[in-house]
Amino acid sequence: xxxxxxxxxxxWQEAVSGKTFYSNNPSTGEAYAExxxxxxxxxxxxxxxxxxxxxxxxxxxxxPSDRGRLLMRVANLxxxxxxxxAIIESTxxxxxxxxxxxxxxxxxxxxxxxxxxxxxxxxxxxxxxxxDRLNYTLKEPIGVIGAIVPWNFPLMLTxxxxxxxxxxxxxxxxxxSEHTPISILEMAQLFKEAGIPDGVINVIPGFGKEAGNAxxxxxxxxxxxxxxxxxxxxxxxxxxxQNVTDxxxxxxxxxxxxVFEDANIEHAVNGSMFGIFFAQGQVCASGTRLFxxxxxxxxxxxxxxEKAKKIRVGDPLDEATQMGxxxxxxxxxxxxxxxxxxxxxxxxxxxxxxxNENLQKGNYYTPTVFGDVTNDMTIAREEIFxxxxxxxxxxxxxxxxxxxxxxxxxxxxxxxxxxxxxxxRMTKKLKAGTVYVNTFSMLDTVxxxxxxxxSGIGRELGIEALQMYTTTKHVWIDLNENGFNWYGx
Ligand code: NAD
Numbered sequence: 001x002x003x004x005x006x007x008x009x010x011x012w013q014e015a016v017s018g019k020t021f022y023s024n025n026p027s028t029g030e031a032y033a034e035x036x037x038x039x040x041x042x043x044x045x046x047x048x049x050x051x052x053x054x055x056x057x058x059x060x061x062x063x064p065s066d067r068g069r070l071l072m073r074v075a076n077l078x079x080x081x082x083x084x085x086a087i088i089e090s091t092x093x094x095x096x097x098x099x100x101x102x103x104x105x106x107x108x109x110x111x112x113x114x115x116x117x118x119x120x121x122x123x124x125x126x127x128x129x130x131x132d133r134l135n136y137t138l139k140e141p142i143g144v145i146g147a148i149v150p151w152n153f154p155l156m157l158t159x160x161x162x163x164x165x166x167x168x169x170x171x172x173x174x175x176x177s178e179h180t181p182i183s184i185l186e187m188a189q190l191f192k193e194a195g196i197p198d199g200v201i202n203v204i205p206g207f208g209k210e211a212g213n214a215x216x217x218x219x220x221x222x223x224x225x226x227x228x229x230x231x232x233x234x235x236x237x238x239x240x241x242q243n244v245t246d247x248x249x250x251x252x253x254x255x256x257x258x259v260f261e262d263a264n265i266e267h268a269v270n271g272s273m274f275g276i277f278f279a280q281g282q283v284c285a286s287g288t289r290l291f292x293x294x295x296x297x298x299x300x301x302x303x304x305x306e307k308a309k310k311i312r313v314g315d316p317l318d319e320a321t322q323m324g325x326x327x328x329x330x331x332x333x334x335x336x337x338x339x340x341x342x343x344x345x346x347x348x349x350x351x352x353x354x355x356n357e358n359l360q361k362g363n364y365y366t367p368t369v370f371g372d373v374t375n376d377m378t379i380a381r382e383e384i385f386x387x388x389x390x391x392x393x394x395x396x397x398x399x400x401x402x403x404x405x406x407x408x409x410x411x412x413x414x415x416x417x418x419x420x421x422x423x424x425r426m427t428k429k430l431k432a433g434t435v436y437v438n439t440f441s442m443l444d445t446v447x448x449x450x451x452x453x454x455s456g457i458g459r460e461l462g463i464e465a466l467q468m469y470t471t472t473k474h475v476w477i478d479l480n481e482n483g484f485n486w487y488g489x
Contacts, residue, residue, distance in 0.1 A: 001031070001032060001033060001034055002034075003020075003033070003034045003035075004033060004034070004035045004036065004181070004182065004185045006036045006038055006042055006046070006202075006205065007185060007189075007192075007201070007202060007203040007204075008042070008045055008046045008049055008202045008203075008204070009052075009053075009198050009202065010192055010198030010199060011198070014036050015037050015038055015039060015042050015206075016039065016045075017039050017041070019036070019037040019039065020034050020035060020036055020037055021034075021035055021037045021178065021205075021206075022034055022035070023035055023092060023179070023180065023181060023182055024179075025091055025362075026093065026316075026326065026327050026363045027091075027094060027315055027316055027317075027325050027361075027362040027363075027364075028361055028362055029361055029362050029363065032091070033092075033182055035181050035182070035185075035205050036205065037205065037206050037207070037210075037211075038175075038205060038206035038210075039206065039210050039211065039214070040210065040211075042204055043173070043204055043206075043211055043214040043215050043218060044214070044218065046173045046202040046204050047144060047173055047215070047218050047220050047221060048220070049198070049199040050144040050172060050173050050199055050202055051143075051144050051171075051220055052199055053171045053197060053198065053199030054141070054143055054144055054170065057197055058197045059169075059196075059197045059200050060169070062169075064119045064120040064169070065119070065120040067120075067166070067167065067169065068116045068117060068118075068119030068167065070194070070196065071112060071115065071119060071163070071166060071167060072113065072116040072117075074112060074116075074190065074191055074194040074196065075109050075112040077190050077193060077194045078105075078109045078112065078187070078190055079109055081190060082105050082109070083101065085100075085105050085155065085183060085186065086100035086105045087100075087317065088182055088183045089104060089155055089183045090317055091182075091317070092154070092180045093151055093152070093179070093180045093327045094324040094325040094326065094362075094363065095153075095279055095280075095316060096316050096321045096322060096323065096324045097316055097317050097319060098319060098321075099279060104153050104155065104156045105155065105156075107156055107443065107445070108156040108158075108159040110445045111156075111159045111445050111461070112159055112162075112163045114163070114445045114446065115163035115164045115166070116163070116167060118164075118167050118466065122139050122167070122470060123139060124136060124137035124138045124472070125137050127474075131479070132478070132479050132480040133476065133477060133478050133479050133480070134475075134476075134477040134479060135474065135475070135476055135477075136474075136475050137472050137473065137474050137475070138472070138473040138475060139168075139466075139471075139472060140169075140470060140472075140473055141168045141169035141170040141469065141470060142222045142223050142246065142469060142470065143171075143223070144171055144172070144173065144220060144221055144222050144223075145161070145165045145170050145171070145172045145173070145221075145222065145223050145224075145225055145469065146172075146173050146175070146218070146221040146223070146225070147161040147162065147172055147173070147224075147225045147226075148175045148208075148212050148215065148216070148224065148226045148227070148228065148236070149161070149174065149175070149177060149184075149227050150227050150228045150229075151177035151179040151180040152279060152282040152283065152284070152327065152385075153279070154176060154177065154180040154181075154183050155187060157227050158174060158176070158184050158187070160227075160250075160449075160460040160461060160465070161225040161227075161460070162174070162201070164465045164466050164468070164469045165225070166196075166201075167466070167469075168469040168470045170222075170469055171199060171200045171201070171202075172200070172201055172202065173202045173203075173204060173221070174188075174202065174203045175205070175206060175211050175215055176205050178205070178207045178208070179328050180327065181203075181205035185203055185205065188201055188203045212232075216236050216239045216240055216245070217240075219243050222245070222246065223245065223246040223247070223248070223468075223469075224246070224247045224248075225248050225468065226247065226249050226250065227251075227284075228250075228251065229251065229383075230251040230252045230383075230408075230409075230454050230455070233456070236249070237249070247457065248456075248457055248458030248460075249456040249458065250451065250456045250458070250460060251284070251409075251411075251451060251455050251456040252284060252383040252385075252409060252411070252455060253285055253288075253383060253409045253410075253411030253412060253451065253455050254288055254289060254380070254381065254382070254383055254407050254408075254409045255285055255286065255288060255411055255412040255413055255414070256400075256403070256407075256413050256414070256432075257272055257275050257276075257287030257289065257290050257291065257414035257416075257440055258291040258394070258400050258404060258414060258415050258416065258426070259272065259290070259291065259292045259293065259296070259300060259416040260415070260416060260417040260419070260422065261293045261295045261296045262417055262418045262419050262422075263296075263416035263418060263438070264418065265296065265299065265300055265303065266303075267438065268300070268438075269303045269304050269307055270307070271414070271416070271439055271440045272287060272304065272414075272416075272440060273307055273311075274440060274441060275287030275290075275440030275441050276288060276290070276387065276389045277308070277311060277322070277367050277387050278441055280323055280324060280325070280326055280327075280365070281384070281385065281386045281387035281388060282326065282327060282331070283441060284411055285411050285412035285434065285441055285449075286441060287412070287414050287440050287441070288383070288384065288388070288389065288390060289373075289375075289380055289390050289392055289407075290304075290389055290391045291391075291393075291400050291403065292393060292394070293393075293396075293400075294394065297393050301350065301371055301391060305350050305351050305369055308351055308369055309351060309367075311367045313356050313359065313364055313365075313366065313367070314359065314364075323387060325359075325363040325364045325365075326363040326364075327363070329363055331363070331386060332355070332363045332365060332386075334385070334386070335365055335368075335384060335385075335386035335387075335388060336355075338378065338379055338382070338384045338386075339353050339354075339368060339388060341377075341378045341379060342370045342373070342377065342378070342379040342388075342390070345378060346372070347370040347371070347372055347377060347379060347390065348370065348372045349368070349369075350369040350371045350391075351366075351367060351368060351369040352366035352367050352368030352369065352387070353366070353368050354366055365387060366387075367387045368386075368387055368388045368389065369388075369389045369391065370388070372393075373390040373391055374392065375392055375403045375406055377390070380392060381408075397422065397425065397426070401426070401429045401430070404430060405430065405431045407453075408453060408454045409454055409455045410431045410432050410433060410451050410452030410453035410454075410455045411451040411452075411455035411456070412433065412435070412436065412440075413432040413434075413435050414435070414436040414437075414439070414440045415435065415436070415437050415438075416437075416438055417437075417438070423437045423438075431452050432451075432455075433448075433449065433451045433452055433455065433456075433459070434447075434449060445461055445462070446462050446463075447461060447462050448460070448461055448462040448464040448465065449461045
């Protein structure tokens with residue numbers, strides 16, 4: 001079994017406690033790697049290393065253009081290792097190999113290249129000032145960033161934080177999910193090989209309550225960048241408030257996906273399938289509430305279920321697989337709980353609703369579709385984070401806007417229509433960080449991503465994300481030869 005240590009100050013080291021934990025392969029249910037488990041002491045050592053690297057080091061003195069070139073060197077090395085990283089990611093979290101090899105890994109490298117290019121384009125402004133003074137702003141790195149990430153897209157979601165943070169000149173301590181630490185540790189090795197100075201990146205695998213909490217409550221962390229559940233996000237905000245630590249939060253969702261009678265039904269069926277079953281439904285933005293207009297409900301649902309039956313569930317490393325196992329057994333049990341709730345509250349189970357009977361060994365679940373769901377049922381209100389779709393009927397625009405926005409979340413929303421005016425009316429009224437029209441679950445490095453309401457605070461990706469990793473300093477220079485005379489005294 002392969003063993004992994006903590007990555008601190010450019011060196012691989014055991015946890016001070018000597019503790020380890022296992023990372024499981026979700027397609028077999030068996031442990032396949034042993035990982036050092038960081039505790040509060042290790043977090044402190046990592047934060048100190050990141051602080052040293054930030055304050056006075058080769059990194060802190062590096063010209064922005066050189067920083068950009070160095071990050072591009074890392075990106076090239078990641079490209080050379082793309083296939084290997086895809087296999088590691090699929091093995092550790094169960095994403096089908098097509099979704100790591102062709103989507104998650106290339107996309108995370110694209111993110112690094114994008115911010116590498118922006119490293120020397122971060123700029124303040126010269127403000128309008130009277131003749132006897134000069135006012136300008138400097139955009140400076142914040143300092144030491146604590147990044148806490150989930151298990152659904154470990155490398156991609158880490159890079160959303162790591163790349164803008166480093167491009168802006170910060171240093172970072174990353175706490176991967178206890179379910180999926182391996183790919184992030186392998187990536188750290190590539191950063192080291194590409195020449196990123198010691199202490200700039202530190203990776204401390206461990207559990208949320210110990211390592212995660214120690215990172216958030218550490219007095220020398222300048223900002224916490226978190227992706228995970230809304231419940232953990234609330235805890236993090238509370239803990240961070242003790243030191244008034246800056247936080248950005250990318251949290252859960254219960255995104256509406258709305259199909260109008262004037263939509264191209266075939267396109268809407270295909271797009272909505274991707275919207276819910278991509279990555280086993282373990283996508284924060286997935287279209288879990290599918291609203292279908294009354295007049296096309298039966299036709300749409302029939303076509304959807306027929307197609308969903310054909311999804312090939314299986315080994316994530318098999319190129320033919322369309323849906324792999326859920327990442328953890330906890331997640332599998334959570335899905336089972338919600339499916340039983342759906343049945344109990346009167347939704348009609350149209351497909352699935354059970355573990356995969358041919359694949360008993362791993363965490364395999366079947367694509368699941370509930371019809372006749374109402375917006376007040378538990379399966380329409382709470383995030384399941386699995387391949388479980390709730391289909392809800394609606395009458396007209398007014399009805400669906402009310403229902404779609406009747407949620408605690410506001411991450412994404414989708415609209416399927418051939419009516420241009422309706423598309424624009426809907427995009428204005430939907431309360432979500434991203435609105436898709438005639439598509440779903442698309443991502444682009446250049447486009448800001450994040451949530452409204454309880455789906456989060458801040459925007460990752462795009463030029464906008466640099467705001468989250470820089471702070472503004474205002475400089476006031478008095479040009480008056482006579483100086484300033486208080487009350488003429
Ligand atoms: P989670 O909240 O259980 O865990 C996320 C991370 O937080 C893990 O690394 C965990 O160890 C850590 N953590 C747990 N308790 C902590 C604590 N008390 N202090 C500090 N850290 C702690 O979430 P998860 O189950 O790993 O991920 C699934 C969730 O993530 C879903 O709700 C999903 O919607 C959300 N998500 C959001 C986005 C987004 O961009 N908005 C993207 C992906 C996932």
